[in-house]
Amino acid sequence: MEFFIDRDLPVPIRTQLQGLIEYGITCGQLAPGEALPSVRELAEKLGVAPMTVSQVYADLKAASLIDTKPGAGTFVSDSQQARLAGRVDSIGLHRHIDDLIDESRALGIRSADLVSLVSARVFYRDAVGPRLRIVMIGLFQDATASYARFIAARLGRDVTVEPLTIAALERDPKARALANSADLAITIANRHRDVTVLVQNPKVVTISFTPSEETRRALASLDSLARILVVSRFPEFLPIMKSGVQRFAPHVGEIVAAALETPGLDGMIAHATVVIYASGAESVLSDVPAGQQAIEYRHAPDTADIERVIVPIIRAAGISPPPAETLVERQ
Numbered sequence: 001m002e003f004f005i006d007r008d009l010p011v012p013i014r015t016q017l018q019g020l021i022e023y024g025i026t027c028g029q030l031a032p033g034e035a036l037p038s039v040r041e042l043a044e045k046l047g048v049a050p051m052t053v054s055q056v057y058a059d060l061k062a063a064s065l066i067d068t069k070p071g072a073g074t075f076v077s078d079s080q081q082a083r084l085a086g087r088v089d090s091i092g093l094h095r096h097i098d099d100l101i102d103e104s105r106a107l108g109i110r111s112a113d114l115v116s117l118v119s120a121r122v123f124y125r126d127a128v129g130p131r132l133r134i135v136m137i138g139l140f141q142d143a144t145a146s147y148a149r150f151i152a153a154r155l156g157r158d159v160t161v162e163p164l165t166i167a168a169l170e171r172d173p174k175a176r177a178l179a180n181s182a183d184l185a186i187t188i189a190n191r192h193r194d195v196t197v198l199v200q201n202p203k204v205v206t207i208s209f210t211p212s213e214e215t216r217r218a219l220a221s222l223d224s225l226a227r228i229l230v231v232s233r234f235p236e237f238l239p240i241m242k243s244g245v246q247r248f249a250p251h252v253g254e255i256v257a258a259a260l261e262t263p264g265l266d267g268m269i270a271h272a273t274v275v276i277y278a279s280g281a282e283s284v285l286s287d288v289p290a291g292q293q294a295i296e297y298r299h300a301p302d303t304a305d306i307e308r309v310i311v312p313i314i315r316a317a318g319i320s321p322p323p324a325e326t327l328v329e330r331q
């Protein structure tokens with residue numbers, strides 16, 4: 001991955017660099033175990049103070065996104081062990097049983113009847129085979145729901161994938177209970193620490209995301225004379241989003257970027273002929289004039305990461321997903 005700072009962006013250099021690396025990991029441009037430049041090397045390359053790079057690395061290390069190995073350098077964290085361990089332990093199972101007992105008593109169900117219900121359910125599960133519940137935890141409801149559908153299409157009918165947002169987990173005890181009762185939780189790399197605070201029972205794994213096929217096609221089809229405005233809710237996402245637009249629309253010469261809170265955004269929208277907005281920045285559409293082209297920059301789960309991270313967990317649970325070539329892309 002190429003490291004860069006865009007001094008035309010209305011985003012502090014430190015925020016740009018941290019966002020570039022965070023989203024580079026999330027979007028698969030920086031792989032687990034990949035070496036990062038030293039503090040001095042990166043500072044010289046970018047023309048910034050070494051202290052800026054050092055502070056960014058410290059923040060990323062605190063978020064468990066990178067590791068420093070004395071004498072060897074700095075590397076993207078390799079969370080393979082956490083990714084491949086997908087089953088709850090016995091303590092979690094006992095907690096589930098206690099919760100079930102408490103809930104049944106609150107409903108007036110006798111202990112003997114509860115035992116009969118559980119026995120009947122066990123018999124049913126034995127008859128139909130194993131089932132696995134996964135929760136996909138993201139930032140925005142619509143985008144997260146599309147991620148869940150995409151993953152579910154690959155894993156087959158024996159696996160359910162339910163979408164949840166971090167905001168829902170923070171405010172809704174029922175959402176947290178739903179997440180904690182799942183067999184596995186999936187989230188994006190730069191939100192892994194936030195999710196593990198909210199979800200203690202299932203293992204939490206991360207996968208990478210890439211611009212969706214629909215997004216790539218839309219960018220490739222733009223007129224070369226288009227004036228593009230890139231808009232994100234998160235300023236730290238702007239560097240890698242702008243880079244992605246340049247990658248898939250290299251024929252377009254004028255590309256500027258702004259966050260939703262950037263002063264003068266209305267004037268930037270008026271000047272642009274195309275507005276490309278990140279998922280979560282849909283509010284910008286209210287300021288886009290009728291007839292002006294607007295494209296959502298939406299991501300989709302990286303199919304290679306689904307195969308590498310999720311499929312082994314599914315198989316370890318006794319479930320055989322359909323062959324990879326039967327994957328139906330849903331975005």
